[in-house]
Structures are given as structure tokens and as C-alpha cells.
Amino acid sequence: MKVTIASIGNSKGVRIPKVVLEQCHIKKEAEMEVKGKSIIIRACKEEPRKDWEQAFRKMRENKDDQLIIDDNIDLEMEQWEWK
Numbered sequence: 001m002k003v004t005i006a007s008i009g010n011s012k013g014v015r016i017p018k019v020v021l022e023q024c025h026i027k028k029e030a031e032m033e034v035k036g037k038s039i040i041i042r043a044c045k046e047e048p049r050k051d052w053e054q055a056f057r058k059m060r061e062n063k064d065d066q067l068i069i070d071d072n073i074d075l076e077m078e079q080w081e082w083k
Contacts, residue, residue: 016041 003014021027025043032041059065074080 001020003016005012005014007013016026024041026041029044030041031044032039034040056065
């Protein structure tokens with residue numbers, strides 16, 4: 001695809017069609033790198049568990065961090081009865 005380089009203040013820019021952004025799953029930010037004489041633009045890697053620390057802190061404040069399963073459960077099945 002051939003594109004035009006546009007002046008943006010002291011910089012230059014390229015307009016990327018919406019369809020291309022959607023196809024590459026690029027929303028608000030992208031990663032850009034230069035390899036040789038090529039510019040590579042790709043979607044940012046998602047940060048799994050990014051806000052977990054804050055969510056866990058809030059759970060603790062709300063006392064929502066209680067065990068769901070009894071911690072004393074017999075996982076070795078030593079006292080289980082099979083019928």
C-alpha cells in the first residue's frame with residue numbers, strides 16, 4: 001500500500017486507514033521499531049494481570065478475599081468413603 005508522508009508540526013506522519021488498524025487490532029497505542037530501512041508498527045502486547053495488584057488490594061479492603069473452599073479439605077482422600 002502506498003501512503004503519503006504528511007507534515008505534523010516539526011514531525012512527519014502517515015495516515016493509517018481504519019480498516020488496517022482494525023485488522024491489526026491496534027486501538028490507542030502501537031509499538032514502532034526500525035529494522036534496517038523499514039519501519040514496523042505493531043499492536044502493543046497486552047499486559048496480562050496488569051491491574052491485579054490494585055484489584056486484590058480493593059478486595060482486601062472490602063473483605064472479599066475469603067476462601068471459597070475450606071482450606072482443610074482432604075486432598076489425599078484418606079478419610080473419604082466410597083460407595
